[in-house]
Amino acid sequence: MSNPSTTPARTKKRNLAIGSGVVAAALLFGWFSYSATKPEATASGPSSSDAVAEVSPAPQDDTYAQLAKLARRDAKDPLAQGRADAPVVLIEYADFRCGFCGKFARDTEPDLVKKYVDAGKLRIEWRNFPIFGEESEAAARGAWAAGQQGKFWEFHAAAYEEGAKEKGFGDDRLKALARQAGVADVDCFVRDVASEDARKAVSRDQEEAYGLGATSTPSFLINGRPIAGAQPAETFTQAIDAALATAAGGAK
Structure with a gap:
């Protein structure tokens, strides 16, 4: 899990309120961030049982219900995949210069797509969260621009290939990624x-x-x-299965 140095501007942004569940959410994310990076976890990596505990604290049903409303469920959202009415929505806040984000994209997400998205059980909604400077911002805008031509996920795959982030995200590199992703109008991409x-x-x-x-x-x-960090795959499958069970129970 990666985090940048703090700047006054970013600190100000962190204080933004988006609803009554924000304070609780901030505490939850802070606790999960600590749990994912505490010494006993980093020494050998979190075990599957530890990881499950990280997404199963004391009941916070009201908070979770409020945070679940952040799912946009826009069927035309090019930065999302899966049915807009899927019972479970996974929102990912990520940066293209983040190595752990790349690990999740390569090692975990494809299996989640096959097991849950393709079955209509899960929707994945991407949120650009650039925190590593100008090239992070540029890559985020590039991903958005690729999405305007229906190629966000292809750009996402190209940008997260092994070794891709080491090549940087300058102007020429973004155009190369757009071509690799199959973006039809690269000039329009550059303008976007x-x-x-x-x-x-x-x-x-x-x-x-x-x-x-x-x-x-x-x-x-x-x-x-x-959930904070590129946790083991079992963390995500167990959290999704639990959410599916809850959704099924509520539908009865």
Whole structure:
């Protein structure tokens, strides 16, 4: 799990309020961040039982219900995959320069897509959360721009390939990633990357994450339950299965 140095501007953003559940969410994310990085966890990596505990604290049903409302469920959202009415929504706040985000994208997410998204049980909604400087911001705008041509997830895959982040996210590199992703109109892509719409879209996602108290990447919400860091795959499958069971119970 990665986190940047703190700046006054970022500190101000972290104090943004987006609802009555924000204070509780900030405490939850802070606790999960500590749990994911405490010495006994980093020494050998969190065990599956530890990881499950990190998403199963004392009941916070009201908070989780409020945070679950952050799911946009927009069927036309190019930065999402899965049915808009899926019973479970996983929101991911991530940075393309984050190595742990890349690990999740390569090692865990594809299996979640096969097991849950393709079955109509899970929706994944991406939130750009650039926290590592100008190239993070540029990559986030590039991802958004690729999405305007229906190629967000292809860009996402290209940007998270092993060794991709080491090549940087300068202007030429973004164009190369767009071509690799199959973006049809690269000139339009370049204009979109530099557009005010791109900046506003990225800022919206970023401020949402800071408002929740997230200070590191990747951070997740699964039907409102926070998970911090690229936890073992079992953490996600068990959290999704629990959310599915809860959703099924509520539907009876």
